[in-house]
Amino acid sequence: MRKDTQESEDSPWGKGASDLSPDEKKIDAKTGFILAASLPLSILAFWKITLPFAYFTFSSLLGAELVQKVSFLSQDVFSLMTSSCPPWMTAEQRAFIANQSFQQVQRHHSLSEEEFDRLVGIGEPFIITDAIQGWPSSKEWSCPNFISSYPDAEFFDWQSHTDKPLKGVLSRSGYQNLDCLAGELTTRGSKNSEYLKDWLSHMTTPNFMDKGHGSLTGFIGVQGTGTPPTIDDSCSSFLSAQISGVTSWSFSRLLKEGNTLRWSRPVRSFLQPGEVIVWFPAMRFHTEVAEGCSLNFRFGFNEPSPTRYLQDVRTVLSSCNNGDGQENFVVNCDLDELDIVKECLSKVQTIAT
Numbered sequence: 001m002r003k004d005t006q007e008s009e010d011s012p013w014g015k016g017a018s019d020l021s022p023d024e025k026k027i028d029a030k031t032g033f034i035l036a037a038s039l040p041l042s043i044l045a046f047w048k049i050t051l052p053f054a055y056f057t058f059s060s061l062l063g064a065e066l067v068q069k070v071s072f073l074s075q076d077v078f079s080l081m082t083s084s085c086p087p088w089m090t091a092e093q094r095a096f097i098a099n100q101s102f103q104q105v106q107r108h109h110s111l112s113e114e115e116f117d118r119l120v121g122i123g124e125p126f127i128i129t130d131a132i133q134g135w136p137s138s139k140e141w142s143c144p145n146f147i148s149s150y151p152d153a154e155f156f157d158w159q160s161h162t163d164k165p166l167k168g169v170l171s172r173s174g175y176q177n178l179d180c181l182a183g184e185l186t187t188r189g190s191k192n193s194e195y196l197k198d199w200l201s202h203m204t205t206p207n208f209m210d211k212g213h214g215s216l217t218g219f220i221g222v223q224g225t226g227t228p229p230t231i232d233d234s235c236s237s238f239l240s241a242q243i244s245g246v247t248s249w250s251f252s253r254l255l256k257e258g259n260t261l262r263w264s265r266p267v268r269s270f271l272q273p274g275e276v277i278v279w280f281p282a283m284r285f286h287t288e289v290a291e292g293c294s295l296n297f298r299f300g301f302n303e304p305s306p307t308r309y310l311q312d313v314r315t316v317l318s319s320c321n322n323g324d325g326q327e328n329f330v331v332n333c334d335l336d337e338l339d340i341v342k343e344c345l346s347k348v349q350t351i352a353t
């Protein structure tokens with residue numbers, strides 16, 4: 001018993017501990033430098049070698065498509081658990097947007113009606129930098145100001161998927177003020193038709209739109225919200241006017257590649273306050289608020305028509321089943337939103353005749 005006690009007293013660092021004192025355990029400068037230098041190299045090796053090798057291994061065993069889907073699913077779950085706002089775009093959609101084209105959306109200013117008609121006829125999205133410089137709305141409206149000016153306007157909230165008075169966005173359950181706000185104001189078949197005349201009085205019709213316009217839709221959204229890649233089923237051409245905030249846009253068109261139909265790599269651009277962007281039927285687009293609170297009004301129009309672009313789309317679609325049971329060149333015509341493309345072409349043809 002005495003022996004055990006003596007051993008305990010002679011071991012100041014505790015049972016089973018090293019005989020080295022804390023001072024003697026310190027790492028010398030040379031060893032510390034080597035460890036510090038090796039850490040980023042280890043991370044780089046993991047990122048550049050281990051992960052690609054693991055992806056290749058799992059892809060070989062399970063198939064690249066399945067591995068990609070599992071990766072997208074894990075990203076969606078992570079986004080759902082960590083995002084302060086409800087996710088509105090999937091990981092797969094974000095990957096599609098990230099694979100953008102090097103092509104740029106053309107920017108123009110001081111367009112005449114003839115120049116506008118020519119650009120629309122070509123059918124490639126374009127931006128007009130000075131189209132709304134004289135609009136009263138560009139000086140008078142911001143998101144808070146617009147909400148306070150039209151508190152009873154009907155607003156479709158994208159988060160709750162419900163209609164509510166515009167003033168109701170400030171008292172949404174679980175949100176403060178404009179947090180995560182995103183939605184639209186329509187003027188067709190809604191009480192907002194009574195506000196249409198007043199809204200248009202703040203938006204002088206550009207000289208190149210003397211032929212008039214059809215629908216008018218307003219959009220309000222804060223930074224980080226937006227619209228996932230989609231096709232507008234109204235099948236019009238559109239002019240979107242950016243009143244406040246900065247938005248990111250992307251556009252894709254239908255292409256035939258080998259024996260498959262696919263959407264082109266998206267052409268992306270930023271729309272600044274005071275600018276408008278024009279795009280066309282059967283075109284896949286996406287928007288995202290990049291800065292501030294976005295107030296944007298979108299005009300639909302049918303004339304002039306993007307004749308060259310529409311003819312290109314018809315040519316691509318003619319590669320699919322021609323109706324007599326035979327396939328013309330394209331084997332895989334299974335593409336998201338292809339039915340909407342066909343419907344839009346049919347609507348445009350009906351309007352033209």
